[in-house]
Amino acid sequence: MVMFLAAGAAWAAPPAGPPVPAVPSNSPTALGYSAQGADTCLMCHRTNARVMAIFRSPHAQPNNPRSPFGPGGLQCEACHGPGEAHVKAFGMKPAGIVVFGPHSPTPVAKQNSMCLACHKNVARVWLTGAHAANNVSCADCHQIHAGTDPVMMQATEASVCAKCHQAVVAQFRMPYHHPVLEGTMTCSSCHDPHGSFGPDMLIKSTVNATCTSCHAAMRGPFLWEHQPVTDDCLDCHTPHGSAVASLLKEPTPILCQQCHDLAGHPSVPYGPQGLPAGMPNPYLLIGGCVNCHSRIHGSNSPSGQYLMR
Secondary structure, X not given: OOOOOOOOOOOOOOOOOOOOOOOOOOOOOOOOOOOOOHHHHHHHHOOOHHHHHHHHOHHHOOOOOOOOOOOOOOOHHHHHOOOHHHHHOOOOOOOOOOOOOOOOOOOHHHHHHHHHOOOHHHHOOHHHOHHHHOOOOHHHHOOOOOOOOHHHOOOOHHHHHOOOOHHHHHHHOOOEEOOOOOOOOOHHHOEOOOOXXXXXXXXXXXXXXXXXXXXXXXXXXXXXXXXXXXXXXXXXXXXOEEOOHHHEOOOOOOOHHHOOOOOOOOOOOEOOXXXXXXOOOHHXXXXXXXXXXXXXXXXXXXXXXXXXX
16 A cells, blocks of 8 residues: 655654675575575485485485585585576576586586595596596496495496496406406406506506506516516516416417527427427427426526526
């Protein structure tokens, strides 16, 4: 109802109510985050079993201060970003929401930046690895909403890596191989998937340092050394799998004769078909050079110059 004042009457302002506190410019609400957090998200997403599985994961532990759902955490929006615009759009389009996965409209760099903001230990080495160089997202390997992330489990890690590294999986099916498919080892036993300062994202700075972290007996130093051993294990071995025992690249003596010729030794070189090119030495026919040179990685015997003892 409109009221008019009588002539000469003074207008009086209505009594003031309680002061409304200003919203800090850096508060979650001012930055576009939902005031109700996950409760707002669950109004639409509560029937999605894949979304609800996050409550069985480490990312939704209410008593863990490091968890997005911990005290003071931004819950869903800690990873997906401010959701106010998404809610106002009735969920019909991402509207600024970060979407994870290989078919996401969100750039991989943006997806990964959300993960690396919390996972500082990964952030330190991420840009050194081939996964970062090839625009692989964290969500390509990790299932954040899963109660148990398959890539974090020893029994299932290799199956996640195999989705991309199929040639390596084929090598693990060779007669002689590291027991990765059997679950005794994992890919991360030798490689750091997030990045490394060593070659091929190895967990150590060199190939030899990685191999000898398990094969300590081959580390040395030895009184009498075999030069390829100190140089690179891959000179003789193939790491993932081989048709030859001990993961050798070729059977002996063919492998040995790639470096050692006839000079000063009663042997004959083997031809391309694996057959002797002349009269073979009987010791070679029954198994190869290591029948005599048994300390092929190195010897500490005073008379072990030829790696025979």
